[in-house]
Amino acid sequence: MRVIRVAIAGFGGVGRATANLLLARRDRYRQVHDADVRLVAVCGSRAGLADPSGLETARLDRLEPGLSGPEFIEASGADILIEAGPSNFRTGGPGLAYLRSALSAGRDSIVISKGALVHSGPELRALARSTGAMLKLSGAAAAALPTIDLVEHSLKGCRVLEIEGILNATTNYLLDAMMNRNLGFEEALSRAQAGGFAEADPRSDTEGWDTASKLILIANFGLDADLTMDDLSVEGIQSVAAHDIETWRKQGLVPKLVGSLIRTNGAMRAAVGVRTYPLSDLLAHVSGKNKAIRITTDTMGETIAIGSGTEPLATAAAALKDLEHILTTRAARATLAE
């Protein structure tokens, strides 16, 4: 049985959920992949823990100060890095240094935070190619909602003509609340914040940046595009007023914050903004905290996926889906090299 050593950098809610799910699935990895998967290191920004023989759940509450950073992960001997730190698409966030270090060393990497990939996607892709490392990002590109998966696997061979995505759960929840209670943006937001359904600083969600980030990842990693934030027109829901809501209700339309990509004459246009859908359109019925994507192709027509997993478990499961795809590829390589 092959030993596979995994490290997790970024140890907030999603990092912890990923660690716990990974440890809970060790029997599955043995049975399905003939792999002894060990969690050899975890770290947040200031503390961490490492053990080459593998950490157990009970120890994850007692991190040691000072154990953090790319060198700490390097020293752990990990074969695979899972990056789950805070996301910042303007700087790349702490994930950028972890990923540069891991991919340079040929270490397969699973990315959950979007920042580094939006900021330096082409550089990281090139780095992965040059060392042969696998770079997976299901957790970053809308988590449990399959997006790049669909393009790369389920629609393989088709030419993607257009993509529309309801990619941010918070804004979908807010727009729903506004429609159901005829509220303007500010009022809906303060109620949602009071109920814990929106962040204290909600701008990444409400101004469309989170949707734009996911759209860029889908375009660049799923469709081999080369978009940056500057290529996108990005509008959020912050200027939606109560009278807009009233008008849409009268017209039988449902507003959604949508990231869209359209391919015309070889060029790709991408935008984020509010679109309204009649009730005859399935996207009008994607409510609450659900996310959805509609992919139109030349030969398979429209394919829609809708996801509704509970966080942080669903994102952890998305990252560990990537882990299993890496295990499968590694096993195939190892078998054939024997």
Next chain:
Amino acid sequence: MRVIRVAIAGFGGVGRATANLLLARRDRYRQVHDADVRLVAVCGSRAGLADPSGLETARLDRLEPGLSGPEFIEASGADILIEAGPSNFRTGGPGLAYLRSALSAGRDSIVISKGALVHSGPELRALARSTGAMLKLSGAAAAALPTIDLVEHSLKGCRVLEIEGILNATTNYLLDAMMNRNLGFEEALSRAQAGGFAEADPRSDTEGWDTASKLILIANFGLDADLTMDDLSVEGIQSVAAHDIETWRKQGLVPKLVGSLIRTNGAMRAAVGVRTYPLSDLLAHVSGKNKAIRITTDTMGETIAIGSGTEPLATAAAALKDLEHILTTRAARATLAE
């Protein structure tokens, strides 16, 4: 560049659409897969054509009588078989002999017709395993709608708890027509037949057998179950009366013919029958000739996929998605063996 020889057995509408799409994509296969894909043989039940250097579209209208059957395909030197003949789950149909022959010889096989897989799935799977041949069936398991793909790839690592599928487009169209015009089954069917939206003998669709067949394929090939038609309770839409429709409309419910699987205590229960959904359920909005599947897992919640491709092109594209997955695996094997 590797030469890959493909044969198509079964040359009705879907077989022809598959041949034409394959020929139209040859440039893509060269560029993406470094493969020179040649269509070396096609045949229907009584006529066919073979050419080891590859057939072109123009020749596909001039099949020669007598060229048909598993021996004809064997002699063509094909590396990969695409089976697209008429489907019969009671006998296995003509596909069974083609698949036995191809898989015994270690030939990778792409199956579009459901009959042989429903009739002799375990035997064919065992045969494929014993010779190392790949056996793919996207075209049979609901075509452009991703089903097994989702379970095997997008939800990898998750435990599937439940599946509900609107897997048959004809019955979905009929139920829609009944609801919109308050018709009983017989009247809706005769109008649909007059309009060309239902077969002259519609029983495979309306009595639920087509849905049941797809459900068995999803269970056996996606969830490693071992179901036969005898394990299923199968009810169709033929007994839905105008007064049922009226009652559901009054209650705000939408009827769908659903194939369902549920896993409890290790056992799997499968059934086909009419279920009704409130308008708050997305499945209520899957209308017309669309198909859908909802997969509930332990860690990713509910994932729904909805497909709406136009036939026979969408089914051809599904079969050729399988072809590309085979080309990818073959290329990986060949590279590593070098």
